[in-house]
Amino acid sequence: MCLSTIVRNGRKEDAIVAVTIKQIADLCGVSRGTVDRVVNQRGNVKPETEKAILKIMEELNYQPNLAGKALAIRKKSLNIGILLASQGIAFFDEVISGIKKAEEEIKDYGIQVNMKLQRGYRKEQQLKALEELEKTCNLIIFQPINHSVIADKINDLHDKGIPVITINTDIEHSKRICYVGSDYFEGGATACGLLGLLSQGKATVGILTGSVQVWGHNQRVLGFKSVLDKKYSDIVVHELAETNDDVAETRRIATAMIHRHPDINYLYCVTGGVVGACQAVEDTGNIDRIHVICYDKTAEIVEMMKKGIVVATIEQEPFQQGYQAVKIAFQHLVTGTAPQKDQYIVKNEIRILENL
Amino acid sequence: MCLSTIVRNGRKEDAIVAVTIKQIADLCGVSRGTVDRVVNQRGNVKPETEKAILKIMEELNYQPNLAGKALAIRKKSLNIGILLASQGIAFFDEVISGIKKAEEEIKDYGIQVNMKLQRGYRKEQQLKALEELEKTCNLIIFQPINHSVIADKINDLHDKGIPVITINTDIEHSKRICYVGSDYFEGGATACGLLGLLSQGKATVGILTGSVQVWGHNQRVLGFKSVLDKKYSDIVVHELAETNDDVAETRRIATAMIHRHPDINYLYCVTGGVVGACQAVEDTGNIDRIHVICYDKTAEIVEMMKKGIVVATIEQEPFQQGYQAVKIAFQHLVTGTAPQKDQYIVKNEIRILENL
DNA sequence: TTGTATGCGTTATCAA
DNA sequence: TTGATAACGCATACAA
Numbered sequence: 179m180c181l182s183t184i185v186r187n188g189r190k191e192d193a194i195v196a197v198t199i200k201q202i203a204d205l206c207g208v209s210r211g212t213v214d215r216v217v218n219q220r221g222n223v224k225p226e227t228e229k230a231i232l233k234i235m236e237e238l239n240y241q242p243n244l245a246g247k248a249l250a251i252r253k254k255s256l257n258i259g260i261l262l263a264s265q266g267i268a269f270f271d272e273v274i275s276g277i278k279k280a281e282e283e284i285k286d287y288g289i290q291v292n293m294k295l296q297r298g299y300r301k302e303q304q305l306k307a308l309e310e311l312e313k314t315c316n317l318i319i320f321q322p323i324n325h326s327v328i329a330d331k332i333n334d335l336h337d338k339g340i341p342v343i344t345i346n347t348d349i350e351h352s353k354r355i356c357y358v359g360s361d362y363f364e365g366g367a368t369a370c371g372l373l374g375l376l377s378q379g380k381a382t383v384g385i386l387t388g389s390v391q392v393w394g395h396n397q398r399v400l401g402f403k404s405v406l407d408k409k410y411s412d413i414v415v416h417e418l419a420e421t422n423d424d425v426a427e428t429r430r431i432a433t434a435m436i437h438r439h440p441d442i443n444y445l446y447c448v449t450g451g452v453v454g455a456c457q458a459v460e461d462t463g464n465i466d467r468i469h470v471i472c473y474d475k476t477a478e479i480v481e482m483m484k485k486g487i488v489v490a491t492i493e494q495e496p497f498q499q500g501y502q503a504v505k506i507a508f509q510h511l512v513t514g515t516a517p518q519k520d521q522y523i524v525k526n527e528i529r530i531l532e533n534l
Numbered sequence: 535m536c537l538s539t540i541v542r543n544g545r546k547e548d549a550i551v552a553v554t555i556k557q558i559a560d561l562c563g564v565s566r567g568t569v570d571r572v573v574n575q576r577g578n579v580k581p582e583t584e585k586a587i588l589k590i591m592e593e594l595n596y597q598p599n600l601a602g603k604a605l606a607i608r609k610k611s612l613n614i615g616i617l618l619a620s621q622g623i624a625f626f627d628e629v630i631s632g633i634k635k636a637e638e639e640i641k642d643y644g645i646q647v648n649m650k651l652q653r654g655y656r657k658e659q660q661l662k663a664l665e666e667l668e669k670t671c672n673l674i675i676f677q678p679i680n681h682s683v684i685a686d687k688i689n690d691l692h693d694k695g696i697p698v699i700t701i702n703t704d705i706e707h708s709k710r711i712c713y714v715g716s717d718y719f720e721g722g723a724t725a726c727g728l729l730g731l732l733s734q735g736k737a738t739v740g741i742l743t744g745s746v747q748v749w750g751h752n753q754r755v756l757g758f759k760s761v762l763d764k765k766y767s768d769i770v771v772h773e774l775a776e777t778n779d780d781v782a783e784t785r786r787i788a789t790a791m792i793h794r795h796p797d798i799n800y801l802y803c804v805t806g807g808v809v810g811a812c813q814a815v816e817d818t819g820n821i822d823r824i825h826v827i828c829y830d831k832t833a834e835i836v837e838m839m840k841k842g843i844v845v846a847t848i849e850q851e852p853f854q855q856g857y858q859a860v861k862i863a864f865q866h867l868v869t870g871t872a873p874q875k876d877q878y879i880v881k882n883e884i885r886i887l888e889n890l
Numbered sequence: 891t892t893g894t895a896t897g898c899g900t901t902a903t904c905a906a
Numbered sequence: 907t908t909g910a911t912a913a914c915g916c917a918t919a920c921a922a
Contacts, residue, residue, distance in 0.1 A: 196641070198899060209909045214901070222907060244642040245608075246899030248601035249914040253901090285552070286600040288914090364889060371888030375845060376731050405888060489731060492889075528884035532727030532761060533720060533848075554915055565893045570917070578891060602915030605898040609917090644898085893922075899914105906909075 197238040206231050217242065218514075244287075247512055252288035258507050259315030261307050262345075263323075265297035267450075268476040269496055273346070276500025284508045291504065301325045308335070317341050317511055319503045322349040324393050341510060345503045347394055348521070355510065356517040358503040360494035360524050362394040366401025366448075368492055368526045369471050373444055374410045376469070376489060382441045385418040386428055388449035398448045416442060421451045428454030429461070436462045447472035456482045475529060483531050495524035553594040562587050573598065600643075603868055608644035614863050615671030617663050618701075619679075621653035623806075624832040625852055629702070632856025640864045647860065657681050664691070673697050673867055675859045678705040680749050697866060701859045703750055704877070711866065712873040714859040716850035716880050718750040722757025722804075724848055724882045725827050729800055730766045732825070732845060738797045741774040742784055744805035754804045754829075772798060777807045784810030785817070792818045803828035812838040831885060839887050851880035 199217065203210045208227060215223050216231045217240070223231075234240075260277060264270030274293070281291045292315060294307050301323050308331055311318050318335060322328045322344055329352040332342045336353040348357040373381060385402070388395045399418065406413055416439045421428040428451030436442055436458060445455045445468060452472040459468045469489045472479060474496075482488040502524075506517050555573065559566045564583060571579050572587045573596070579587075590596075616633060620626030630649070637647045648671060650663050657679050664687055667674050674691060678684045678700055685708040688698045692709040704713040729737060741758070744751045755774065762769055772795045777784040784807030792798055792814060801811045801824060808828040815824045825845045828835060830852075838844040858880075862873050 196644075200899075210900085211902090211909060211911095212907085215908090218901085224907060227907085243899050245601045245604035246642075246914095247901080249605060249899075249916095250901040252601075252914050286602075286915090288552075368886065368889040371886045375886060376734075378732075378734070525883070526889040527881070528886070528889065530724065530727045530731060530884070533724040533882040533884065552915095556915075566916085567893055567918090568891085571892090574917085580891060583891085599915050602898095603917080605900095605915075606917040608898050642899090891922100893920100895920085896918085898916090901913085903912085904910085906907100 196243065197240045198243065199240075202231065202234050202238065202240060205234050242513070244512060248287040251512065254288070256289045256317075256511050257315045258289060258291050258504065258511070259311035259318040259320075260291060260293040260504075261296065261304070261311060261318065261320035262293070263296050263299050263304070263321055265295050268478075269474045270295075272496035273500040276497040276502075277504050278500075279497075280501045280504035280508070284504070287508065287512060289508060289511060299323050301327055304328060305331055312338070312340055315340065317343070317507050319343045319345050319507055321346045322352075322354075324349055324391075326351070328352075343503055343507055343510075343517075346499055356506065356520055356522060358499055358506065358522040358524075360499075360526060362397035363401035363404075365473065365492055365494065365526045366398035366403075367405045368401075368528065369398070369446055369473075370402040370405035370410070370413075372490055372492075372528060373446065373471055374405070374413060376471075377413065377444065379410055380412040381414070381444050382439065383413060383415045383444045383446055384432070384435045384439065384442045385415060385446045386421050386432060386435075386448060386451065386455055387418060388423040388451070389420055392449075395448050402446065421454070423450030425451050425454040425457075427451065429457045430454075432458035433461055436464065436468070443468050445470045449473065452476075452488065453478045453482065456485075456487045459487050475534065480534060483534070489530065491529050493527045493529055495527065498524050552599065553596045554599065555596075558587065558590050558594065558596060561590050598869070600868060604643035607868065610644070612645045612673075612867050613671045614645060614647045614860065614867070615667035615674040615676075616647060616649040616860075617652065617660070617667060617674065617676035618649070619652050619655050619660070619677055621651050624834075625830045626651075628852035629856040632853040632858075633860050634856075635853075636857045636860035636864070640860070643864065643868060645864060645867060655679050657683055660684060661687055668694070668696055671696065673699070673863050675699045675701050675863055677702045678708075678710075680705055680747075682707070684708075699859055699863055699866075699873075702855055712862065712876055712878060714855055714862065714878040714880075716855075716882060718753035719757035719760075721829065721848055721850065721882045722754035722759075723761045724757075724884065725754070725802055725829075726758040726761035726766070726769075728846055728848075728884060729802065729827055730761070730769060732827075733769065733800065735766055736768040737770070737800050738795065739769060739771045739800045739802055740788070740791045740795065740798045741771060741802045742777050742788060742791075742804065742807065742811055743774060744779040744807070745776055748805075751804050758802065777810070779806030781807050781810040781813075783807065785813045786810075788814035789817055792820065792824070799824050801826045805829065808832075808844065809834045809838065812841075812843045815843050831890065836890060839890070845886065847885050849883045849885055851883065854880050 199210050199213045203213045213231055216228050262270055304323050312335060318340060329349050332352040332354055335342050342354045344354045344357045346359045387399055417435055419431045421431055432455045447455050455470055465487060470487050471490050472488055473492050475491055475493050479488055479491055502522050555566050555569045559569045569587055572584050618626055652659060660679050668691060674696060685705050688708040688710055691698050698710045700710045700713045702715045743755055773791050775787045777787055788811045803811050811826055821843060826843055827846050828844055829848050831847055831849050835844055835847055858878050
């Protein structure tokens with residue numbers, strides 16, 4: 179059903195009014211209670227009446243009114259739990275802004291948001307936090323560590339009736355109801371496409387990844403290489419080194435890399451520690467010759483863009499990640515229907531100094 | 535007031551429950567009706583009681599419940615009118631998707647959306663459509679033609695109690711309550727920054743603008759030139775030609791331009807007619823030498839990106855333009871408060887083949 | 891100047 | 907297996 183009236187060239191295409199339970203009840207000659215039982219599948223309805231009601235519902239394309247539901251649901255005080263390993267990572271500030279914005283929009287539906295922020299990626303710590311949250315929450319949004327223990331926990335929660343939405347990072351073999359985050363492979367492909375354009379197809383690259391254990395990091399590298407293989411035979415990748423997302427380590431590793439391969443003129447930072455790479459470029463006196471391509475838009479990265487060391491960075495709509503995840507959770511809690519998509523993929527956005 | 539509970543390092547920061555009119559009434563020892571009169575400034579309240587109620591409202595940070603308002607308001611059936619000069623312009627398809635999405639979210643609040651799509655930019659036509667809409671709508675979202683007659687009409691509507699939100703294009707000296715759209719100057723700056731990076735600071739450019747009469751087009755050219763002057767002394771702009779957004783005309787003009795200046799290696803399309811520019815590149819046998827930078831992501835532009843003629847395009851979140859405009863309109867209608875910002879600026883997003 | 895009653899659409903409880 | 911009724915928070919018409 180659609181409330182809108184679209185007028186094209188003066189002809190009205192449609193104009194319909196919403197249907198209520200009361201109307202259906204009247205049409206079927208039953209009470210609102212009975213219709214409610216059918217709509218929400220509570221049982222205890224004579225098969226024939228149920229069939230009749232379903233038919234009318236179908237015909238009139240009944241869709242429950244959210245505002246009405248909201249008011250009625252209010253007493254139950256539903257709870258959305260959120261768990262992020264965001265402590266100390268600037269990227270998540272925007273994610274949290276998005277969460278807050280969505281929370282603002284749904285708060286009148288009596289739905290609380292309960293956010294836990296952790297530091298680091300230890301699976302025991304994450305499990306413990308999940309067990310805390312499951313006591314009070316009706317749905318959990320979190321950024322899973324890629325380990326089977328976590329997947330098992332998700333399935334456990336699911337079976338207990340607590341749906342899980344993964345955010346920022348997905349996990350395989352789990353019953354999470356959907357994923358909200360970026361396409362890391364595309365992110366890697368974008369980096370390579372960009373590097374190809376900036377270097378006019380001829381470059382020597384050092385890749386600094388966080389950890390070869392992390393799925394997202396690997397996906398980016400794979401995406402990068404796929405474009406490399408397809409389009410750029412004159413772009414050479416000399417090395418791929420692990421930095422563990424640490425600035426100091428990145429600085430050391432990048433410096434050594436530059437010394438080993440003096441012809442490197444691009445550093446591709448797959449994840450954190452970007453500032454370390456930039457420092458290595460400065461340390462070795464290569465500001466004008468070596469360019470850095472990376473992800474996210476932290477204050478430090480913006481600084482490095484102003485210095486001309488980082489020439490471009492790729493963002494993945496952090497605000498939207500938080501906003502969408504909460505809105506989808508809300509929809510699921512209030513309507514009870516499964517999300518329309520298995521994955522809600524945000525965009526990989528290229529930023530240069532001029533469109534920061 | 536905030537419903538959320540944030541736990542950082544195990545410490546709860548806050549946990550509050552929402553306040554209702556009923557609670558305030560009880561606390562003040564008055565009836566709900568009286569509180570309602572104060573909240574909605576309907577008058578007829580003894581100054582002292584009003585003061586007391588306001589004090590409690592302040593203390594408890596009362597914020598009306600949208601779901602409750604929605605249900606009560608429902609009988610009035612508020613109407614949002616939308617007017618776009620979008621017929622035949624692919625860009626607006628996404629804007630309309632955003633409008634539909636927002637409409638979906640607010641339809642249960644009893645608010646209808648009434649959308650009029652026109653072809654072309656004649657001010658008489660636009661005035662007529664506005665006069666149609668004003669008969670039935672409580673708020674109008676539209677894309678104004680930059681003419682004082684339209685500004686006057688906006689003020690007229692405003693004075694009649696019909697607030698106006700401008701979308702995609704803004705207009706000066708008018709009482710529109712806010713603008714939702716892109717920053718054209720930044721869009722131009724982004725194009726130049728990108729061109730600078732791709733050409734490694736050395737290029738010869740032909741600029742194809744739509745019309746020097748259109749404010750947005752000019753802003754882009756100004757933004758482009760500002761970056762040019764600041765950063766790129768080796769980028770030369772040979773010509774700036776008007777194409778009136780027409781494909782055939784763009785093709786003709788661009789072809790002539792290329793013949794006049796055989797050293798041109800970049801065409802910067804400020805607005806429509808991009809395909810014409812690409813055809814000119816093909817016609818003159820310059821596919822490998824001349825690159826096009828443009829705006830928006832239509833099917834034709836994607837084609838030209840695959841061919842390698844368009845190397846990058848800049849999008850301005852068309853979906854968000856539609857979505858945000860309607861959501862802001864909704865907020866304004868339901869809460870009666872002015873929008874928080876004067877301008878809601880969407881991002882200029884750079885797209886290349888890999889992150890389309 | 892203030893209070894009361896009713897209804898918006900849905901859910902939940904109780905009685906039939 | 908059903909129907910009636912009372913909330914939820916707000917707006918409004920009407921009564922006091």
